[in-house]
Amino acid sequence: MSKNKIVYLGMIADIMHPGLINIIAEGAKYGDVIIGLFTDRAIATHKRLPYLSYDQRKNVVENIRGVSRVVPQDEWSYVPNLKKYKPDYIIHGDDWKEGPNKYLREEVFQVMKALGGEVIEIPYTKGISSTSLAEEFAKMGTTPQARMKTLRRLITAKPIVRILESHSGLTGLIIENTSIQKGNKTLEFDGMWASSLTDSTSKGKPDIEAVDLTTRLHDLNDTLEVTTKPVIFDGDTGGKPEHFPFMVRTLERLGISAVIIEDKVGLKQNSLFGTEAKQTQDTIEGFCDKIRIGKAAQVTQDFMIIARVESLIAGKSVEDALERASAYVAAGADGIMIHSRNKDGEDIKEFCLRFREKDTHTPIVVVPTTFNHITEDEFAEWGVNIVIYANHLLRSAYPAMVHCAESILEHGRCKEASEEYCMPIKEILTLIPGTKQ
Numbered sequence: 231m232s233k234n235k236i237v238y239l240g241m242i243a244d245i246m247h248p249g250l251i252n253i254i255a256e257g258a259k260y261g262d263v264i265i266g267l268f269t270d271r272a273i274a275t276h277k278r279l280p281y282l283s284y285d286q287r288k289n290v291v292e293n294i295r296g297v298s299r300v301v302p303q304d305e306w307s308y309v310p311n312l313k314k315y316k317p318d319y320i321i322h323g324d325d326w327k328e329g330p331n332k333y334l335r336e337e338v339f340q341v342m343k344a345l346g347g348e349v350i351e352i353p354y355t356k357g358i359s360s361t362s363l364a365e366e367f368a369k370m371g372t373t374p375q376a377r378m379k380t381l382r383r384l385i386t387a388k389p390i391v392r393i394l395e396s397h398s399g400l401t402g403l404i405i406e407n408t409s410i411q412k413g414n415k416t417l418e419f420d421g422m423w424a425s426s427l428t429d430s431t432s433k434g435k436p437d438i439e440a441v442d443l444t445t446r447l448h449d450l451n452d453t454l455e456v457t458t459k460p461v462i463f464d465g466d467t468g469g470k471p472e473h474f475p476f477m478v479r480t481l482e483r484l485g486i487s488a489v490i491i492e493d494k495v496g497l498k499q500n501s502l503f504g505t506e507a508k509q510t511q512d513t514i515e516g517f518c519d520k521i522r523i524g525k526a527a528q529v530t531q532d533f534m535i536i537a538r539v540e541s542l543i544a545g546k547s548v549e550d551a552l553e554r555a556s557a558y559v560a561a562g563a564d565g566i567m568i569h570s571r572n573k574d575g576e577d578i579k580e581f582c583l584r585f586r587e588k589d590t591h592t593p594i595v596v597v598p599t600t601f602n603h604i605t606e607d608e609f610a611e612w613g614v615n616i617v618i619y620a621n622h623l624l625r626s627a628y629p630a631m632v633h634c635a636e637s638i639l640e641h642g643r644c645k646e647a648s649e650e651y652c653m654p655i656k657e658i659l660t661l662i663p664g665t666k667q
């Protein structure tokens with residue numbers, strides 16, 4: 231084989247295994263192997279972020295025998311890099327002949343034909359794959375540090391980070407494991423929201439900071455034990471400025487990625503009451519001080535303090551919200567949550583577009599409980615980074631439980647309730663991994 235031909239090989243290379251070494255060695259027989267290393271951005275649109283960062287993976291791959299050079303592959307599709315590097319060969323495992331990545335193969339054949347190159351497919355190494363190893367790896371869990379960092383990585387890598395409310399180990403498992411295949415993409419949630427509303431409601435208590443931090447964290451530990459995805463904690467008002475550092479340090483130690491605190495004082499009421507309840511906003515200076523105290527208390531660079539602007543909830547203008555948001559960012563906030571209970575979402579849209587005119591990078595968080603017709607794609611166009619579905623697992627479970635209770639009363643037995651409202655008993659027995667020894 232003539233040397234100095236170029237062989238292109240795309241890989242994620244999170245977990246190295248003999249199948250990958252085999253494919254590199256095979257490629258090296260044809261010429262100089264360029265590895266197109268998938269970036270977080272390329273991966274995040276299709277599957278979970280890898281455990282190792284791009285730089286860590288690059289460091290491993292460039293030291294493997296047979297690799298000439300490592301370049302970033304910033305798209306899931308190979309086409310842009312094939313056009314850029316014009317390889318003589320592309321080498322790929324033959325597993326892409328079937329399944330959701332079949333279209334990638336078709337594109338690659340077309341481009342390589344136009345470039346006058348060749349596609350080499352080598353038999354897939356049976357019994358070992360990155361996907362099966364990643365599943366094994368996930369069972370091992372995560373560390374607080376790795377979990378915490380993931381949120382910042384996701385914000386950089388994805389147009390929208392998708393978060394769902396969790397109030398128990400079981401809801402945590404739903405968020406960890408639920409995924410659907412849509413077109414060629416696997417869709418799943420990126421992380422969890424520890425909501426004050428659902429934490430309180432699931433205890434039969436009102437959402438007025440009556441459930442104390444220690445109790446909420448004790449319960450959150452159930453979720454942390456059985457999941458690996460990042461958590462954003464609803465810190466309500468953050469308490470008094472003197473108390474906030476303790477909240478920051480405790481959350482950070484547990485590996486929580488971010489706390490969101492709202493700029494209200496006095497007895498906290500749920501924001502969705504709007505002006506029906508007394509919602510007193512802090513002064514700009516007062517809340518900026520709280521942010522500064524929190525930022526000074528944190529130990530790592532990874533933890534985020536996100537400031538929640540309640541102007542629209544309190545019946546004030548978008549102008550007021552913008553003034554507060556930029557003051558909070560100047561005080562050190564790592565992100566802004568803008569909240570509203572208006573249904574049309576117009577005030578949120580105006581806020582986001584105007585905020586982005588002056589600030590292109592500070593992450594924006596929205597909680598579309600009332601403006602629920604707006605899609606994630608639309609939010610991304612407005613410059614939003616994180617969307618939180620703040621209460622939906624509890625709100626969907628409660629009516630089902632009430633129906634079940636009513637049905638038992640109605641029939642004087644549980645046959646109807648079991649058939650209409652319950653999962654099969656066999657299913658619940660095997661729902662939790664490790665139930666049967």
Ligand code: SPV
Binds near residue numbers: 597
């Ligand atoms: C929560 O989920 O507790 C929130 C969001 O803070 S909201 O209920 O809309 O205030």
Ligand code: MG
Binds near residue numbers: 425426427464466
């Ligand atoms: Mg709350």
